[in-house]
Amino acid sequence: MQTSCNKEDxxxxxxxxxxxxxxxxxxxxxxxxxxxxxEPSGADxxxxxxxxxxxxxxxxxxxxxVTAIANGTCVISCSATDGSGVKxxxxxxxxxxxxxxxxxxxxxKMRKVAGGTFTMGATxxxxxGYTPNSDETPTHLVTLSDYWMGETEVTQALWYAVMGExxxxxxxxxxxxxxxxxxxxxxxxxxxxxxxxxxxxxMTGKTFRLPTEAEWEYAARGGSKSQGYIFSGxxxxxxxxxxxxxxxxxxxxxxxxxxxxxxxxxxSGNVWEWCQDWDHAYSSVSQTNPTGPTSGTYRxxxxxxxxxxxxxxxxxxxxxxxxxxxxxxxxxxxxx
Numbered sequence: 265m266q267t268s269c270n271k272e273d274x275x276x277x278x279x280x281x282x283x284x285x286x287x288x289x290x291x292x293x294x295x296x297x298x299x300x301x302x303e304p305s306g307a308d309x310x311x312x313x314x315x316x317x318x319x320x321x322x323x324x325x326x327x328x329x330v331t332a333i334a335n336g337t338c339v340i341s342c343s344a345t346d347g348s349g350v351k352x353x354x355x356x357x358x359x360x361x362x363x364x365x366x367x368x369x370x371x372x373k374m375r376k377v378a379g380g381t382f383t384m385g386a387t388x389x390x391x392x393g394y395t396p397n398s399d400e401t402p403t404h405l406v407t408l409s410d411y412w413m414g415e416t417e418v419t420q421a422l423w424y425a426v427m428g429e430x431x432x433x434x435x436x437x438x439x440x441x442x443x444x445x446x447x448x449x450x451x452x453x454x455x456x457x458x459x460x461x462x463x464x465x466x467m468t469g470k471t472f473r474l475p476t477e478a479e480w481e482y483a484a485r486g487g488s489k490s491q492g493y494i495f496s497g498x499x500x501x502x503x504x505x506x507x508x509x510x511x512x513x514x515x516x517x518x519x520x521x522x523x524x525x526x527x528x529x530x531x532s533g534n535v536w537e538w539c540q541d542w543d544h545a546y547s548s549v550s551q552t553n554p555t556g557p558t559s560g561t562y563r564x565x566x567x568x569x570x571x572x573x574x575x576x577x578x579x580x581x582x583x584x585x586x587x588x589x590x591x592x593x594x595x596x597x598x599x600x
Contacts, residue, residue, distance in 0.1 A: 505533025
């Protein structure tokens with residue numbers, strides 16, 4: 265008698281690995297999770313292993329959790345353990361893009377803005393339902409080097425920590441009418457801001473300053489991550505700004521609306537923000553790291569405020585005022 269038996273085909277080896285990311289950027293101390301999908305799904309041995317090419321830069325555990333250690337680059341490799349030699353790689357860049365500072369118990373953050381080239385002024389989206397002012401033209405190309413920008417406007421708490429006095433006309437903290445530790449500092453003239461920055465630099469050993477007008481607009485637009493929004497972070501102003509229609513006629517605590525593409529808050533609305541530049545007319549000539557004229561009558565401030573209509577909170581909107589007079593709707597943001 266002839267007999268036969270049926271044998272199942274052996275399960276195949278791994279032929280491919282797909283990672284959830286092939287490139288990630290982290291700050292030192294941050295973590296990220298990588299996941300791997302093996303092909304085919306029915307591989308005989310679907311086990312994988314993880315390894316870092318430089319553990320001084322980033323480490324990885326057996327579950328694909330990457331921990332950033334120090335600035336630099338490395339490669340995280342995910343390899344099959346069935347002897348097939350199949351692997352996949354993810355480039356990890358560890359870069360300090362957020363720095364935290366503490367002054368007399370008050371903490372603030374600076375975010376790195378990667379330099380680049382952008383079109384400054386009344387670009388197409390700024391006319392989408394609005395009429396840009398004549399001082400927003402002509403548009404022109406501006407190239408900027410890397411710099412740092414305050415994550416939020418300078419708060420009343422930080423002002424007090426540096427200056428030893430409160431910036432507003434009120435001498436008591438409360439949470440109404442735009443007064444309180446987490447509210448932006450206002451009633452601060454451009455000149456008074458320079459006094460604050462001088463003291464802050466003495467206390468920290470750093471070189472904080474006001475942003476140039478070009479730096480301010482580039483950051484408000486989202487820098488190299490810009491999505492081309494009308495306002496800083498959105499085409500829907502209520503998502504990102506305290507302005508005339510929703511503010512209740514006062515400023516609000518910083519970072520209570522959504523951030524823009526760079527993680528910066530309140531660059532549209534809440535309070536206007538002083539820039540370093542003297543007011544000047546735009547030119548169509550391309551520029552690199554412009555700082556404006558060396559003298560003038562007015563200083564520039566940007567961003568709109570709690571008292572302004574939406575049209576004045578667009579990222580291209582410009583305004584100007586005397587440098588030695590403070591206003592209840594003008595504050596500032598640090599650059600470095």
